[in-house]
Amino acid sequence: MKQCIYHIESNEPLTGTVYQMRLSGDTSAFSKPGQFLNIALDGLFLRRPISVCDYDERGVTILYKVVGKGTAQMAAMLPGQSLDVLTGLGNGYDIEKCGSGALLLGGGVGVPPLYGLCKALIKSGRQVRVVLGFNTKDEVFYEAQFRALGADVTVATADGSYGVKGFVTDALPQSYDYFFACGPEPMLKAVCKATKTSGQLSFEERMGCGFGACMGCSCKTLTGYKRICKEGPVLEKEEIRWES
Amino acid sequence: MGKLNVNLCGIELDNPIIPASGTFGFGYEFAELYDINCLGTFSFKGTTRQPRFGNPTPRIAECTAGMINAVGLQNPGVEQVIAEELPKLQKVFHKPVMANVSGFCVSDYAETCAMLDNQPQVGWLEVNVSCPNVHGGGMSFGVDPDAAAEVVRAVKAVTSKPVIVKLSPNVTDIVAIAKACEDAGADGISLINTLLGMRIDLRTRKPVIANKMGGFSGPAVFPVAVRMVYQVAHAVNIPVVGMGGVSSAEDVIEMMLAGATAVEIGTMNLIDPFACKKIIDDLPRVMEQYNISSLSDIIKGVG
16 A cells, blocks of 8 residues: 555546546556555545556556545546545455456446456456446446457446346356456346356445555455455455345 | 653653554554554554454445444454464564453453453553443443443453553543542543444435444544543543544644543544654644643643
8 A cells, every 4th residue: 555646637527427537646556457546535534445447657547436525526626636545455356366268247337447457367368258237328438448458348238228238147158267347236246146157356345444444344255354445345256255 | 852752551652642443453554654663552453352243334434524433343352362463563563552452241351351461562451441231231331430430340350551441422421430430440541432423325315334323533523522531631630541533733732731641543544544653743843833842741731
């Protein structure tokens, strides 16, 4: 973890509610796709944890959905403004556990961290299939960006207005060696049921600190208690204990 | 340069800054960021006789200038704290540490404290009496002077280390409880624990926190804390550790003027992991600004 000041280079809407923000600054604390940062915002007490979509040595890209006061404040920010961020948080995805063919399953605002993951998997020579799930056509984002990386992309919409009608689990390919997922909890649960292979899933929880100090985001797993912010957000399919 | 050292129950602190229990874990997360030996000491994660997972999530709700938590004393239990956490802590922190202890019956407190009494790095036992008493209808030990005193007597009987009783502010007469603890042999009082609070999500019309209610903390509670520290410090003859919403060197001085010998910093650690270090670095400048040459001189200095 490292506390940094990031400068906003761009901040543009991708859909009616999802924005892409490009930030420049020290990214030395990031080591894996699927990690997150925690942003301090004026007048709001807690930081906002946001997953990293992509990063390089110059900065990070985040995609966020406007759902409340904090993200609304972020959407109104302009290039040149700066942000106080805690960087390099969470465990991230471990691509070494994946064989030669990976399946990536993203739902809604769970899609962003899969982009950096997809890039890393392709760079390592793996074949990547991506299934992106959204509610409706107007909410679809990043389809072209995943294609540009060289992934085989399928989009599913719940209302059938674009791509396959249904959820990501309705668009699973016949064969894959390993999967990675990020999305709302009901989707992750459905993914665990529908997939036949091992995989890694990224979870969300309300956080206090985001770096392991407050125990605000703990969950029970088959391998013990884990803090979503520290030992997570990525858990392995085999260790997840569904509450109901 | 002004003198920052204070004496807390017979143990000298280089400065009065103490990260509060539950906001600093066992120190490692912060030791990655800075040398935590700059702290006066710190109060480690509330430890119970048995391991606890705590409450279901969500455990956290944001508020104006603060937050509510209902973690529910998640901790690995005293045996694992002694076997695993304290040996690791020794590597990154070389001062006496404050052991924070909770219990759900009097014997829980006594057994946990007896085990921690054998640990050389433990300087003080900070006994949190805000937990519900399972043998007392679930009412908190800390709301009843007799129940609080019973815990203090049981703990004092098993330890030679200074016992600091951490009081809940959710009471009608904080002074009566503090005095009962002093009479029962407490070596110090720390306050305030969190204020009971609640938030409701307008969309779902349900409480934000799974446990419905939780402890409210952060800068918003600072005036309540100053008031209670003032009341208690002027009623007892044992040291008082002040906490509740402290977020700056100025707040530390205000808390000490109210009557605190040392000052715990809690919630601010969660939103600024460098908060305690910044306050320690800032103290000499703020002391100079207010003509303070030694912090120990200003304790209970309010006119």
